[in-house]
Structure formats: structure tokens, C-alpha cells
Amino acid sequence: xxxxxxxxxxxxxxxxxxxxxxxxxxxxxxxxxxxxxxxxxxxxxxxxxxxxxxxxxxxxxxxxxxxxxxxxxxxxxxxxxxxxxxxxxxxxxxxxxxxxxxxxxxxxxxxxxxxxxxxxxxxxxxxxxxxxxxxxxxxxxxxxxxxxxxxxxxxxxxxxxxxxxxxxxxxxxxx
Ligand SMILES: [Cu+2]
Numbered sequence: 001x002x003x004x005x006x007x008x009x010x011x012x013x014x015x016x017x018x019x020x021x022x023x024x025x026x027x028x029x030x031x032x033x034x035x036x037x038x039x040x041x042x043x044x045x046x047x048x049x050x051x052x053x054x055x056x057x058x059x060x061x062x063x064x065x066x067x068x069x070x071x072x073x074x075x076x077x078x079x080x081x082x083x084x085x086x087x088x089x090x091x092x093x094x095x096x097x098x099x100x101x102x103x104x105x106x107x108x109x110x111x112x113x114x115x116x117x118x119x120x121x122x123x124x125x126x127x128x129x130x131x132x133x134x135x136x137x138x139x140x141x142x143x144x145x146x147x148x149x150x151x152x153x154x155x156x157x158x159x160x161x162x163x164x165x166x167x168x169x170x171x172x173x174x175x
Contacts, residue, residue: 037145038066039106044121044138044152045160049130056130057086058121058138058152059160063111072112073103074141077152081125083138088117097122103143116160130154 040063047056064070075083085100095117104119106112114120121138130136134154141147 037070037142038068039064039070039142039145039148041140041148041150044150046123046130046136046152046154047157047160048132048154049126051129053129054126055122055124056126057116058123059114059116060121060150061111061113061115062106064106064108067108068144069108070106070145071103071143072106072140073143075121076139076141077123077136079127079130079136080123081127082123084122084124085114085119086122087119106142116157132156 042061044058044060046058049056062072072085075085077083085104086097087100088095088097090096099122100119104112104114112119132154136152136154138150138152139147140150
């Protein structure tokens with residue numbers, strides 16, 4: 001019967017450590033949530049460039065698990081002189097890009113995809129050639145979630161998914 005006490009004690013100690021683990025882990029989770037707000041942002045895929053190319057595009061998806069809509073309002077990148085949010089639209093069979101004024105809404109409990117053929121990040125005045133495999137950093141500015149630094153991977157255009165219109169329509173860029 002004397003073994004009952006240690007067994008009871010060890011169960012109690014065990015419970016205590018489980019609780020301790022859960023609370024520490026839980027706190028870390030909450031902290032990570034606070035850092036990104038209610039937004040879950042994918043890594044950014046950037047089109048690799050050939051030497052001499054001065055502009056390229058970046059793609060990503062943003063999910064919003066919050067109750068309120070947010071808005072991507074600005075983009076910043078050290079490797080480009082100018083970064084903007086663009087949208088490709090099809091006007092009479094010709095794909096055109098335009099600057100999206102006022103940013104892109106990320107609806108509550110929804111998501112937005114910036115993908116080939118539609119919305120994209122536009123990087124102009126590139127300082128170097130962007131080679132496949134390079135990792136860059138892009139800063140996204142949200143109306144509510146604030147500033148968010150995000151990894152950006154340089155990829156072959158063929159490795160970037162989305163609804164590409166390259167083969168069907170002529171591209172025209174106003175910059
Ligand atoms: Cu563009």
C-alpha cells in the first residue's frame with residue numbers, strides 16, 4: 001500500500017509538467033499570432049530576370065482569419081527603385097497593367113491571391129539581375145496589421161502558378 005503515495009505524487013507532478021508545457025506553448029502561439037495579426041501571408045514568388053531587365057513581378061496569397069477586413073496598401077523592396085501594386089486587365093484582347101490605387105482589400109474570413117494574369121507586386125528600377133534561387137526580402141504594409149517583412153524567392157516564370165495569359169495575349173506595360 002505504501003506505493004500508492006509515490007504513484008499519486010508522480011501523477012500530480014506529471015500533471016503539473018503537462019500544464020506547464022501547455023501554458024508555455026500556448027503563450028508562444030498567442031505571441032506568434034500577435035506578430036502577424038490575423039493575416040497569414042505566403043512567401044512571395046518573384047519572376048527571375050534576364051540581364052538588362054529593369055522590372056519584374058511578385059506573387060503571393062494573403063489569408064485573413066480575422067473578423068475585420070484589412071488592406072494591403074504599399075510595398076517596399078531594397079532591390080528595386082520603385083515597388084507598386086499592379087493589376088493586369090484584358091482590354092480588347094490586350095493585357096495591360098495598371099497601378100492599383102488605394103491598395104488591395106483582404107476580406108474578413110477570406111483571402112486574396114496576387115497571381116500571374118491578375119493582381120501582382122511590381123518591382124521597377126531593379127538594381128541587379130534576379131537569379132533563380134535567390135532569396136530577397138519584401139516589406140508589405142497593411143492598413144491594420146501594419147508593416148510585415150516577408151521572404152521572397154526568385155523563381156523561373158514556369159515555376160510560378162496562376163492563370164497566365166502570356167501565350168494568349170500581347171503584353172503591354174505602361175512604364
Ligand atoms: Cu505590372
